[in-house]
Amino acid sequence: MQCNPCKRKRSNLWEVMWPPLLTLVVVLAGWEIIVQAFHVPLVVIPAPSVIFRETFTYFASELLEDWLTTVKIVAIGYLSGVPTGIVIASILSQSKLLTKAFTPLVILLVTLPMMVVLPVYMVWVGYDVNYRAILSFIQVAAILTLNTLSGFKNVDQSKLDLAKSYGASRWQTFTKIIFPNALPEVFQGLRLGCTFSILNVIGIEFIAGKIGMGFSVQYFSGLLKTPIVWGCILIVGITGRLMFMIVQMLEKRIVTWKR
Amino acid sequence: MERRSKIGELLYSLSPVLVFVLLFLGLEWAIAAFRIPSWLIATPSATLTTLVRNFHVIWPNLRTTLLEIGAGYLAGCSVGILLALIFTSNKYIDRAISPYVIFLIVTPQIIMVPLIMLWLGFGIQVKIVAVALSCFPINMMSTMTGVRSVSTERYELMKSLRATKLQTFFQVLIPSALPNVFTGLRLATIFATTSAVGAELISGSIGVGPQISYYTEFMQVDYAFAYVYLMAAVGVLFYSVINFLENMILKSRK
Amino acid sequence: MQEINQPKIRFQGVDKVFVTRRQTIQALKDISFTVPARQIVSIVGPSGCGKSTIIRLLDDIIKPSAGDIYVDDYRYEQEVPKEIIRKMGFIFQRPNLLPWLTVRENVAFPQRVLGLKGPKWEQIVDELMEMGRLTQYADAKPSSLSGGMLQRAGVLRGMSTRPEILLMDEPFGALDQTLREQLDLETLSLWERLGQTIIFITHNVREAVLMSARVYVMATQPGRMIAEIPIELPYPRTLDVLLDPKFIAYEQRITALIGEIDLAQIV
Numbered sequence: 202m203q204c205n206p207c208k209r210k211r212s213n214l215w216e217v218m219w220p221p222l223l224t225l226v227v228v229l230a231g232w233e234i235i236v237q238a239f240h241v242p243l244v245v246i247p248a249p250s251v252i253f254r255e256t257f258t259y260f261a262s263e264l265l266e267d268w269l270t271t272v273k274i275v276a277i278g279y280l281s282g283v284p285t286g287i288v289i290a291s292i293l294s295q296s297k298l299l300t301k302a303f304t305p306l307v308i309l310l311v312t313l314p315m316m317v318v319l320p321v322y323m324v325w326v327g328y329d330v331n332y333r334a335i336l337s338f339i340q341v342a343a344i345l346t347l348n349t350l351s352g353f354k355n356v357d358q359s360k361l362d363l364a365k366s367y368g369a370s371r372w373q374t375f376t377k378i379i380f381p382n383a384l385p386e387v388f389q390g391l392r393l394g395c396t397f398s399i400l401n402v403i404g405i406e407f408i409a410g411k412i413g414m415g416f417s418v419q420y421f422s423g424l425l426k427t428p429i430v431w432g433c434i435l436i437v438g439i440t441g442r443l444m445f446m447i448v449q450m451l452e453k454r455i456v457t458w459k460r
Numbered sequence: 461m462e463r464r465s466k467i468g469e470l471l472y473s474l475s476p477v478l479v480f481v482l483l484f485l486g487l488e489w490a491i492a493a494f495r496i497p498s499w500l501i502a503t504p505s506a507t508l509t510t511l512v513r514n515f516h517v518i519w520p521n522l523r524t525t526l527l528e529i530g531a532g533y534l535a536g537c538s539v540g541i542l543l544a545l546i547f548t549s550n551k552y553i554d555r556a557i558s559p560y561v562i563f564l565i566v567t568p569q570i571i572m573v574p575l576i577m578l579w580l581g582f583g584i585q586v587k588i589v590a591v592a593l594s595c596f597p598i599n600m601m602s603t604m605t606g607v608r609s610v611s612t613e614r615y616e617l618m619k620s621l622r623a624t625k626l627q628t629f630f631q632v633l634i635p636s637a638l639p640n641v642f643t644g645l646r647l648a649t650i651f652a653t654t655s656a657v658g659a660e661l662i663s664g665s666i667g668v669g670p671q672i673s674y675y676t677e678f679m680q681v682d683y684a685f686a687y688v689y690l691m692a693a694v695g696v697l698f699y700s701v702i703n704f705l706e707n708m709i710l711k712s713r714k
Numbered sequence: 715m716q717e718i719n720q721p722k723i724r725f726q727g728v729d730k731v732f733v734t735r736r737q738t739i740q741a742l743k744d745i746s747f748t749v750p751a752r753q754i755v756s757i758v759g760p761s762g763c764g765k766s767t768i769i770r771l772l773d774d775i776i777k778p779s780a781g782d783i784y785v786d787d788y789r790y791e792q793e794v795p796k797e798i799i800r801k802m803g804f805i806f807q808r809p810n811l812l813p814w815l816t817v818r819e820n821v822a823f824p825q826r827v828l829g830l831k832g833p834k835w836e837q838i839v840d841e842l843m844e845m846g847r848l849t850q851y852a853d854a855k856p857s858s859l860s861g862g863m864l865q866r867a868g869v870l871r872g873m874s875t876r877p878e879i880l881l882m883d884e885p886f887g888a889l890d891q892t893l894r895e896q897l898d899l900e901t902l903s904l905w906e907r908l909g910q911t912i913i914f915i916t917h918n919v920r921e922a923v924l925m926s927a928r929v930y931v932m933a934t935q936p937g938r939m940i941a942e943i944p945i946e947l948p949y950p951r952t953l954d955v956l957l958d959p960k961f962i963a964y965e966q967r968i969t970a971l972i973g974e975i976d977l978a979q980i981v
Contacts, residue, residue, distance in 0.1 A: 220556035422574035441566025
């Protein structure tokens, strides 16, 4: 019955890894073969080999700066939006009236398709690249506020009673009980925030142009250089996946009591 | 004493409306006080006036966008849920697919719009496809999570009763996964509205997006804001309707 | 009652080996026992001794590696016919009710799956609800019931297809002692009216003695039976039986037996 935990872990990893790797291989190979065999035009769908070659060739000279800009804007919006949302939720949660009064506004900001504001927004802030982070900031903050608030609401009454019986102060109750309890939902907000911050930044880059991965997609598709367009899409996807992975890793570290 | 608490209660339940009224009044006042030019921002009163007076001009564009959102949402959600059910039916397929689902969710699907345009042109179908593309990953992930979280005890119950696969599917699996399915449906509303307008801005001449662009360019910001208000309302309404359905159907379980 | 000596369930040298990719686990080794009709038999033992495996074999959820299983003189084959399986009702460790159905619908759920319809079956559900004192909660959802009521509903569900055999897998293991004993007695009174053959799995010695006419004690690694102890206490039993010196003697004897196993495993 005894088993070597180390050995087991490694073989488990392999067990988890092979099906997705197989998918990757099958999809890429199938794609390549179909495109080659049926002579699919480059404009319709380029073969993966062409995509990788072209993207690799152009990355340093054309795409690197765009990618760095996009990453920077996403990071600014996300990293400023997250704490703002949590702080706002913490303040609102102190009063039932405040929570009730502001929740609809928060929902409005979460559900508002930020794209509609874009044209007007461009007039306001001009074309300075850094301002592009503001829309992401607003939506990420709103999502975090909403999720954190709902996390606060779901705290078990018995735990609050327990804290009371130990004579915990309001601040202690909040930091030791209410906030840790809300963490799983805060992390759900963090994960959603990844998606929406990237979505907003890419959207702005499409409209505002000049620089960024959204702009590159627009630009290269205008030149009918579809392999690079696909490359850009893949790069954005991988970037998002990495961002998501960081959040997941943090979650595993911090929310240790779940599962 | 009694009356005061009643007033308090009324104030409490009306507080969200008050927030919006104060916001509007504040904007109205600030725009006047700081003499912000009307081509930069429209006062709420001007916006609402335009919205009401010119609704016949606004409506056809709004209708187009709503159609894109509706059609894309329906297609995307059903494809997402269906794929999730297929993929989770086998352990290995599930493992092979699931790492890529998150990849699809974090990649903003509007990035595909230029490619979709190369394939489909400029018409409404581009936007419908874009909306569908943006709705399907989140539904797929939520449904997959839901199916995976069905407890083994429920399967054992069905097994001990010698239930058929179809019985297990319809009487245990679907109802068990329903809360997660609804989470996907609810979040997809936000993706749908955002992607519809985004796709319109990138690719089109029809719908709300280009109208906002157009009016902003010609400095008729009150028109642009009218569309913004409408789309904000559409976003909240769409989300709320799904949220309401969710609560209606799931409330009895809590 | 004249059939009391006819065996309802018989295990003959049953082995169960679980083979995973990395290891083989002998879950059960040479299990043989007989349960007469209308009798309650308990199986006690430490966790991991394979006591739940026994009833899963009987319910044909898993197949034995060797040996024979009989129910009413039918010998288990690769394909166990539905008529045999339908003689059995499974009661789970946790209530395992479906939250979207009402309490009554949950109790009637096995009938629905098996396609048992009509006033006769409706009446059976009504009677069960009455006996389990859940009639007033018939239309409530499980979420509004207490833990004890939920578990009671779980027991009733196991009885709703009128099974001749009940397989109870630590049904009250998660409840506190007072509630557990109350539900034990309720199950006994249901049994006295309906007269099923019951295999009762538990790790609680007191509960095992209280319920059954016979207690089998199991040990782990490999899972095997080490003792068979007939409990000679008359039915119907009440809580008074807990104070009976004979009861206490049985309890101590079985506890000592299990203690010995634990000790042997530590050494």
